[in-house]
Amino acid sequence: MAIYAIITQGSNEYYDDGLLHISPARNHVSLNSLGLPFAQLTAIEYAAREAIRKKVHARAEVYMDENFFRSLRLDYDSRKSNRPKYLYEAPMARGPTYYRVESCQTLLDNLRSPEERK
Numbered sequence: 001m002a003i004y005a006i007i008t009q010g011s012n013e014y015y016d017d018g019l020l021h022i023s024p025a026r027n028h029v030s031l032n033s034l035g036l037p038f039a040q041l042t043a044i045e046y047a048a049r050e051a052i053r054k055k056v057h058a059r060a061e062v063y064m065d066e067n068f069f070r071s072l073r074l075d076y077d078s079r080k081s082n083r084p085k086y087l088y089e090a091p092m093a094r095g096p097t098y099y100r101v102e103s104c105q106t107l108l109d110n111l112r113s114p115e116e117r118k
Contacts, residue, residue, distance in 0.1 A: 005104075006048075008040040008065040039091040040065050044099045047088035057086065060101035065090075069100045073112045 022028070048063050050056075066085055085098040 002059070004059070004061055004063065006041050006044050006063045007068050008037040008044070009068045009071065036090070036092050040093070040097070043088050043090045043097075047086065047099065048101070051086055057084070057101055061104045062102045062107060064100050064102065066098040066100060072107070074107075074110045075112055077110075 044063050044065065048057075048060075052059055083100065083102075085100050088097055088099050090097040
């Protein structure tokens with residue numbers, strides 16, 4: 001069975017607002033920091049499937065939003081990598097959005113150890 005991961009992240013920020021909003025009628029709940037990441041998950045999967053079908057890139061184990069990729073504690077050479085990134089259309093996002101493809105092993109091999117993160 002083929003297994004892959006699609007990874008995004010929310011902004012985890014708010015401005016004097018609660019992260020949980022319940023409508024006055026109490027029939028709608030909104031978790032403000034979750035909307036965009038969920039939309040990105042489906043958008044990345046759709047774009048990756050199209051790219052694979054059109055042979056733009058091969059199948060991968062991990063498909064990551066560019067912002068998530070940049071937030072990883074990777075060694076310097078991996079962060080400045082010239083590996084390609086692929087455009088996808090994320091609903092609710094401003095400007096161009098990109099995803100990266102990678103293998104789990106490459107990510108694990110390039111994560112900095114806790115001692116190196118200080």
